[in-house]
Amino acid sequence: MIEFLEKTKLLSLHTKNTSYIMQVFKGQHLLHLYWGKRIAMTVRDVYLPLDERVNMVHSDPSDKSYHIEDLPFEYAFWGKGDFRSPSLSVTNGSGVIIPGFVYESHTISEGKPEIPGLPSTFAKEKDEAETLEIKLSNPGTDLKVILSYTVFPEFDVITRNVRIENLCESTVRLEKFMSVTIDFPPGGYELLTLPGAWGRERWIERQPVPHGVVSIGSSRGISSHQFNPFIALLSSGTSEVNGEVFGFNLVYSGNFVAETEKNQDDRIRLNMGINPGTFSWELKPGESFETPEAVLVYSDNGLNGMSGIYHNFYRKRLSRSAFAAKERPVLVNNWEATYFSFNEESLLEIANRSKDLGIELFVLDDGWFGGRDSDHSSLGDWVVNRGKLPGGIEGISRKIRKMGMKFGLWFEPEMISPDSDLFRSHPDWALQIENSPPAEGRNQLVLDLTRSEVVTEIISMFKLILGTKAVDYVKWDMNRPLTDVYSSALPSDRQGELYHRYMLGLYKIMDEITSAFPDILFEGCAAGGGRFDPGILHYMPQYWTSDNTDAVSRLKIQYGTSLIYPPIFMGSHVSAVPNHQVGRSTEIEMRGNSAMMGNFGYELDFAKLNKKELETVKNQVSFYKTHRKLIQFGRFYRLVSPFEGETASWMTVCQDNSEFILFYYRILAEANMPRSSVKLAGIDKQSFYRETESGDVYSGSELMFRGYFLPRFTADFQSVIIHFSSMESLD
Numbered sequence: 176m177i178e179f180l181e182k183t184k185l186l187s188l189h190t191k192n193t194s195y196i197m198q199v200f201k202g203q204h205l206l207h208l209y210w211g212k213r214i215a216m217t218v219r220d221v222y223l224p225l226d227e228r229v230n231m232v233h234s235d236p237s238d239k240s241y242h243i244e245d246l247p248f249e250y251a252f253w254g255k256g257d258f259r260s261p262s263l264s265v266t267n268g269s270g271v272i273i274p275g276f277v278y279e280s281h282t283i284s285e286g287k288p289e290i291p292g293l294p295s296t297f298a299k300e301k302d303e304a305e306t307l308e309i310k311l312s313n314p315g316t317d318l319k320v321i322l323s324y325t326v327f328p329e330f331d332v333i334t335r336n337v338r339i340e341n342l343c344e345s346t347v348r349l350e351k352f353m354s355v356t357i358d359f360p361p362g363g364y365e366l367l368t369l370p371g372a373w374g375r376e377r378w379i380e381r382q383p384v385p386h387g388v389v390s391i392g393s394s395r396g397i398s399s400h401q402f403n404p405f406i407a408l409l410s411s412g413t414s415e416v417n418g419e420v421f422g423f424n425l426v427y428s429g430n431f432v433a434e435t436e437k438n439q440d441d442r443i444r445l446n447m448g449i450n451p452g453t454f455s456w457e458l459k460p461g462e463s464f465e466t467p468e469a470v471l472v473y474s475d476n477g478l479n480g481m482s483g484i485y486h487n488f489y490r491k492r493l494s495r496s497a498f499a500a501k502e503r504p505v506l507v508n509n510w511e512a513t514y515f516s517f518n519e520e521s522l523l524e525i526a527n528r529s530k531d532l533g534i535e536l537f538v539l540d541d542g543w544f545g546g547r548d549s550d551h552s553s554l555g556d557w558v559v560n561r562g563k564l565p566g567g568i569e570g571i572s573r574k575i576r577k578m579g580m581k582f583g584l585w586f587e588p589e590m591i592s593p594d595s596d597l598f599r600s601h602p603d604w605a606l607q608i609e610n611s612p613p614a615e616g617r618n619q620l621v622l623d624l625t626r627s628e629v630v631t632e633i634i635s636m637f638k639l640i641l642g643t644k645a646v647d648y649v650k651w652d653m654n655r656p657l658t659d660v661y662s663s664a665l666p667s668d669r670q671g672e673l674y675h676r677y678m679l680g681l682y683k684i685m686d687e688i689t690s691a692f693p694d695i696l697f698e699g700c701a702a703g704g705g706r707f708d709p710g711i712l713h714y715m716p717q718y719w720t721s722d723n724t725d726a727v728s729r730l731k732i733q734y735g736t737s738l739i740y741p742p743i744f745m746g747s748h749v750s751a752v753p754n755h756q757v758g759r760s761t762e763i764e765m766r767g768n769s770a771m772m773g774n775f776g777y778e779l780d781f782a783k784l785n786k787k788e789l790e791t792v793k794n795q796v797s798f799y800k801t802h803r804k805l806i807q808f809g810r811f812y813r814l815v816s817p818f819e820g821e822t823a824s825w826m827t828v829c830q831d832n833s834e835f836i837l838f839y840y841r842i843l844a845e846a847n848m849p850r851s852s853v854k855l856a857g858i859d860k861q862s863f864y865r866e867t868e869s870g871d872v873y874s875g876s877e878l879m880f881r882g883y884f885l886p887r888f889t890a891d892f893q894s895v896i897i898h899f900s901s902m903e904s905l906d
Contacts, residue, residue: 176305176326177283183218186281188307190328193473197249198222201238203277205249205309205322207358211419212475223247232256234275247358247442250311250322250337252276259444260388260436263320264351264451265339265458273347276311276320283307287325287334292679294426294713295468296325296334296492303329317342330488336468341458349456353448354425355469361441363411367478368433369403369735374723374756376400376704377735379818384408384437392432394453396621396657396674397701398708405739406433406447413477415813416856420474420481423447424739426493427467428710429678430454453660455671470709478738479812479856486741486811493709494716497693502803503717503743503774504581504696505533505796506648510540511724511750512780515548518563519571528781530578532789533796536648536776537575538583543568545595551618554590555597557636572645583648583696584640588633589681590619590654604629606673608661616655617702624680625673626664637688646695651685651715653701678710685714698746707736707744717744717774724750724778726761726769727842727892730817733772734825742827743807745773749795751780761892763788767795768838768894771806772825775799802836802898805829809836812856817842824853832859834900841888852882864899872902 178187184199185208196209196216200223208222216222223246231242234255243256253261254274265273286301298304304327311320319340326333335355341347364384368391369377391406393399404425410418423445425431430450437443447469456464470488474480490499507529509522526537544560545553559567566573572582591598591605593615598605605620607613613620622629640646660673689697697715699706703722712718718740721732729747736745747770752760763784770776775796781789799806809827817823821842828835835858839851855878858864862875873883886895 176328177307177324179281179283180218183216183222185216185222186307186309187216188324188326188333189213190326190331190333192331193333195324195333199278200246201241204246205278205311207247207249210357210421210471211473244438247360248356249309250276250320250353250356251358251444259438260434260446261351262337262353262356262446263339264349265318266348266350267316268345268347273313273316273318276313276318279310279312279319281307281309288323290336290465290468292682293465293467294682294710295336296332296426296470296488296709297495298325298327298492303327318347327488327492330492331472331474331484332488333471334468335471336466338463338465339458340463341460344460346457346459349454349458349464351451351454352456352464352466353446354466355423355445355447355471357421357445359408359421359443359445362443364443365409365411365413366435367407367409367738369405369738371400371402371732371735373400373702373705374721375728376707376721376732377403377738378731379735379738379816381409383411384435384443386437386439388434388436390432390434392434392450393430394450396429396660396677397653397706398428398431398710399656400703400705403739404431404433404447404708406435406445407481408435408443408445409478415479416477418475418477420472420478422472422474422481422485422739424470424472424485424709425467426470426709426713427678428681428706428708430674449675453671453674456675457669457672467710482738482813483810485739489709489712489739490741490743490808494712494714496689496697496714496716498696499716502807504535504648505799506536506538506583506776507534508538508540508650508748508776508778511755511778515542517542519565522571523574525781526575526578526580529777530580532781532793533800534580534777536581536583538585538648538650539571540585540650541587541652543584552592552594554587554592554619555595555622557586557588557640568640569643569645581647582645583650584646585650585652586637587652587654588637588684589622589624591622592619603663606657606661607659609663611659614658616658619655620659621655621657623662623664623677624684625662625676626680630680630684633684634687637684638691641688641692641695648696648698650698650700650719653706655702682710682714685711689714700746704732704736707740712740712744717746719746720773723756724748725754725757725759726766727759728757729769730823730840730842733769734813734817734823737772737811737813737825742773742811746776747771747773748776748778749792750778751783763791765840765892765894767791768896769840771795771799771896772838774807775803798896805834805836810857814853814856815839822851826855826857828857832862832901834898835864837883837897837899838894839885839897840894842892844888844891844893848888850884850887852884854882855879859901863902863905865902867898867900872905873899
């Protein structure tokens with residue numbers, strides 16, 4: 176997996192199909208030579224041609240054969256002639272940036288170490304991964320920077336993170352500390368990101384990489400609806416099936432940055448890590464700090480190739496939940512059916528109807544606690560409202576379970592209402608700036624998770640309620656970004672640490688609670704998809720993809736999300752029409768077919784559906800349960816992008832190629848249009864497949880290269896789901 180050649184000072188990391196190669200240059204500089212399709216490097220004197228350049232600085236007066244600005248670094252430092260954006264900015268007690276770290280040594284070990292206090296991917300067995308740690312030192316201080324690389328050869332994945340150790344006798348301050356840096360050679364790269372907003376998360380955006388710095392990120396205290404912590408460089412013209420893709424995904428749920436910088440020589444530096452604009456960290460003598468992990472994926476088989484690697488790896492090596500490898504239940508959530516206006520009788524009526532339709536899990540959303548009749552009060556007062564639920568959580572859970580369904584419950588534990596007993600008792604537990612009225616989002620404030628007593632209180636609350644064993648599923652919500660970012664528990668010179676300390680407090684809560692209750696299925700949510708990232712998915716194996724449940728809107732949201740995250744991570748539900756977010760009306764068939772992409776469920780009042788619609792729902796639930804394993808654990812391929820026209824299509828293929836399902840959606844129709852066809856992907860070209868409904872038989876090669884002809888669509892918002900199974904022979 177990892178090789179070091181003493182003669183050439185090459186460090187080579189190899190997966191099944193890729194190579195990542197570095198060199199210790201001139202005995203001190205750690206350079207990036209290559210990342211891409213697997214190669215072998217011969218032994219020779221020169222791997223990096225260097226020329227005499229005009230108007231560049233010689234950082235080493237004793238050796239003027241090279242310039243720092245010319246070198247492709249693995250980790251970059253300011254101050255000695257590299258004027259590009261650095262990986263690390265650390266200052267001494269006088270505020271002076273400490274320049275220049277050089278190679279000291281390296282170690283290679285089996286397995287993958289955990290990152291203290293942070294979520295990360297993992298190796299189940301020591302021999303499935305190998306870790307390289309490269310120690311860089313600063314000649315003028317006792318600061319050490321340790322670059323960590325873990326190679327997962329069978330998954331075609333490399334992960335990176337960085338640790339800094341202060342062995343000095345004085346305190347230093349971190350101002351910027353990236354998880355990953357790579358300097359790419361000149362080339363016609365495109366930049367792919369996933370921008371969005373509430374209700375339209377993770378749309379796909381591509382653009383040629385321009386000169387200068389292009390930066391995406393978040394300063395909201397959450398990874399955000401606006402940008403996902405993901406960035407990719409693509410070779411020019413890359414499609415779903417062809418072209419080179421270099422993907423970077425940060426395992427972090429707070430403020431982040433991902434930036435590209437294209438210099439005068441068309442070289443591109445990519446940096447990714449904690450957002451330096453909202454971060455500083457005081458590092459005392461003997462202390463260390465470790466960055467979040469970045470997951471790196473290379474594919475020369477286009478975007479579907481990259482996605483397939485991420486999907487396979489994340490399904491198996493990201494979430495530690497016992498549910499990561501289990502099929503997920505079909506659920507109904509009462510939120511859009513009742514909002515805050517419910518009682519036990521109305522909930523049981525929804526549950527009864529749900530049971531008859533084959534639904535397996537009933538979820539009670541917001542409004543079950545304190546005086547919570549609107550979003551103006553009671554967050555923090557996690558005591559059941561006996562006026563609504565006379566028998567408490569245990570009582571309604573017992574009645575739901577008696578119907579043969581499981582019972583789920585909504586929480587928003589990171590928030591506090593100004594109108595709550597908790598706030599009246601502990602106003603200092605909320606983030607707020609003295610003598611400045613705090614900004615409110617959804618009429619609530621954010622609890623200060625840098626305080627150990629707040630973390631302890633939340634953990635105790637969860638254990639008290641979940642310890643009753645009345646809850647099978649938890650929806651963990653978080654409905655606003657962080658503002659008034661000040662903690663009276665931190666000294667003035669450490670307020671810059673608050674955003675990251677908040678994340679450490681959150682991860683501590685999630686780790687303890689999910690570990691204490693392994694039999695509960697946890698689903699994350701942040702006003703929909705505002706914190707849909709690998710950090711949360713480490714603890715919670717599924718996430719609410721968006722508060723926008725419109726069937727058409729979800730085509731783009733789910734298509735973009737699938738670039739990195741597999742369908743089994745996506746919560747995807749059928750809701751009422753006209754849709755509560757965009758006002759659009761679509762038929763129940765379209766809504767169901769759109770929601771079938773992920774973890775399937777409903778958010779509507781079944782009492783308002785007619786007999787035909789109820790029969791459709793029953794058939795949808797039955798179809799999904801029949802093919803649930805294929806949808807949740809199959810290989811996923813995007814076929815037609817909703818960002819490029821009025822159609823969308825994708826498919827999921829069984830791991831052994833024995834069956835697959837094709838999904839196709841027509842958004843807006845036109846008069847007298849010809850039939851459409853779609854070319855399939857990922858199936859066995861040599862096999863034959865029978866279409867389940869019609870009985871027609873096709874060869875795999877015909878479906879992939881000639882295509883499959885779809886029914887004629889004569890109206891807006893129509894769709895089909897078509898199941899195929901393989902045949903042993905044509906006889």
